[in-house]
Amino acid sequence: MRRHALWTLVAIVAVELGLVGAGGAYYVLSQTGGVNGPVVIASFYPYQFLASRVAGDRFAVTALVPPGVEPHDWEPTPRDVLTIGTAAAFVYNGYVEAYLPNLLKDLPPDQPLRVDASAGLPVILGGEGGPNAVDPHLWLDPVRVETSVATIAASFSRVDPSGAAVFQANAAKLRQDLARIDGLFGAGLQTCARRVFITQHEAFAYLAARYNLTQVAIQGLSPDQEPAPAKIQEILHVINVTGSKVVFFEELVNPAVAQTLANEAHVQTMVLSPIEGLTAEERANGDTYLSLMEMNLQNLRIALECA
Numbered sequence: 001m002r003r004h005a006l007w008t009l010v011a012i013v014a015v016e017l018g019l020v021g022a023g024g025a026y027y028v029l030s031q032t033g034g035v036n037g038p039v040v041i042a043s044f045y046p047y048q049f050l051a052s053r054v055a056g057d058r059f060a061v062t063a064l065v066p067p068g069v070e071p072h073d074w075e076p077t078p079r080d081v082l083t084i085g086t087a088a089a090f091v092y093n094g095y096v097e098a099y100l101p102n103l104l105k106d107l108p109p110d111q112p113l114r115v116d117a118s119a120g121l122p123v124i125l126g127g128e129g130g131p132n133a134v135d136p137h138l139w140l141d142p143v144r145v146e147t148s149v150a151t152i153a154a155s156f157s158r159v160d161p162s163g164a165a166v167f168q169a170n171a172a173k174l175r176q177d178l179a180r181i182d183g184l185f186g187a188g189l190q191t192c193a194r195r196v197f198i199t200q201h202e203a204f205a206y207l208a209a210r211y212n213l214t215q216v217a218i219q220g221l222s223p224d225q226e227p228a229p230a231k232i233q234e235i236l237h238v239i240n241v242t243g244s245k246v247v248f249f250e251e252l253v254n255p256a257v258a259q260t261l262a263n264e265a266h267v268q269t270m271v272l273s274p275i276e277g278l279t280a281e282e283r284a285n286g287d288t289y290l291s292l293m294e295m296n297l298q299n300l301r302i303a304l305e306c307a
């Protein structure tokens, strides 16, 4: 009953938004009345990057979470839900999106195609989210991301079979780029003065596991969790014991706690990006997932004093 009412509303809003159904897929009319191509929606930035690289010009890929907003506590509006319902495919991480179970229930069963980019990926449990919490930050391990790229390409080929060769070629190129990043990390972090780094939120377990590093996070799995005083003392102790000279902070979250800690320990702060969204500055610079991964490597090499 509820679903039926919702989809009556979708039809009305789709007309208002200028979304026109065509052969089962929906096309967005541009200002000039031309077709921009079927729309794919990704839940947040890294998946938008992957999906748009695989799509090439066959899909217009947008992200649900607006630029400059961190995705952990973000919730879609009813209008977002309607927009997703008109897309050809919806690409998501599967663990970051707490709203996902309710959202999927509210979407029609046959559209958009659900693309779980984490399907089949081994996950890391635990950390401060609790022993059974899945760490969602799979996109920070370039090797796992290669598998996500294959998943996205296979899904797009189901939505748009005539584009299958394009998707496969784009995916192969992207996987090469990811393999290059993996090679740079492996070589660049091989010989370092220390292997422990201090981060703002617990985003780097997959990256740390891949390259034999250890993260110590000030905050938990989600950056809005306030650190306990005991946690601050623990971090100061880690800085002392390891001789760390850097406390990392991230672009989309208030760095006050990291800054206070760094001041207290007389060490510097640097950015280690969890790549959860691009800032306005990063967008203006033309930064992408790949360039931010390279920046992360440079900053890790400085912090860990790697040869």
Ligand SMILES: [Zn+2]
Residues within 6 Å of the ligand: 072, 137, 201, 202, 203, 221, 222, 223, 274, 276
């Ligand atoms: Zn995070």
